[in-house]
Amino acid sequence: MKLLNRSPYLKDIQHQISTYIPLPDAQPEVFSIYQQWLYTRGLYTKMVVKEAALGSFHSSHRDEWTKLTESYLLGHKLADIDFRDRVIDGMLEWLNETTNYTYDLSMVVDNIAQIYAALKDPPEDHPLRRLISDIVSLEFTDAMIQKMVIDRKGELPGGFLLNLVSKLSAKSGTSTPSSNCPKLPELREACHYHCHGKGECYREK
Ligand SMILES: [Zn+2]
Incomplete structure (x- = not known):
């Protein structure tokens, strides 16, 4: 079965069970996105036009960010x-679209506590951790950062706040020359936030 061939996680547990594969915490909608990827190599996280027409641009983009995370x-679990x-x-395509229409990117920290918990306090170089702290430090205005810290007091993970302080410091030029501003x-090179390392990129397969 294609699903079992693609995922080390599913391969590991296929010997323990015969007909039912538990995927704790995965919403059916999200698992459906994964199934579509396996069979078509496409990523379908956008609302269909009819659904999107019922909501605002803001709510449909918020919904898509949640599906992406x-x-x-x-994918991490599998x-x-x-x-x-x-x-x-x-996520980078989403970022491009969102910044073209609105400067409100506040939803990228909506579920950050859940992300850090699920990834078990990810190391500093974890791709998703780097991406989110880069978005906040480079694309949020000072007012947006202040609002985020006040509105989400107590819910922002310590590791995220440490990254943010360090990146804001680099951005302001206090520890990095402005010519080296990230x-x-x-606009980063294609594989900057990928996790394949020296392995082949999915784009080349
Ligand atoms: Zn790559």
Whole structure:
């Protein structure tokens, strides 16, 4: 079965069970996104036009960000590197679209506590951790950062806040020359936030 061939996690547990594969914490909608990826190599996280027409641009983009982050967490749980990297590219596409229409990116920290908990306090170089702290430090205005810290007091993970302080310091030029100011995430080279390392990128397969 294709599903079992693609995921080390599913391979590990296929010997323990015969007909039912538990995927704790994965919403059916998110698992459906993963199934579509397996069979078509496409990432379908956008609302269909009819659904999107009923909501605002803001709510449909918020909904898509939630699906993207939950899809990433499922890919992490299933140890599917290609899917994780495809979802990261989906997040960068989402970022491009969102910044073209609105400067409100506040939803990228909506579920940050859940992300850090699911990834078990990820290391500093974890791709999703780097991406989110890059978005906040480079694309949020000072007013947005102040509002985020006040509105979400107590819910922002310590590791995220440490990253943020360090990156804001670099951005302001207090520890890094302005000529070395980091690029916006959506302008980075293709594999910057991928996790395949020296392995082949899904784009080349
Ligand atoms: Zn890559």
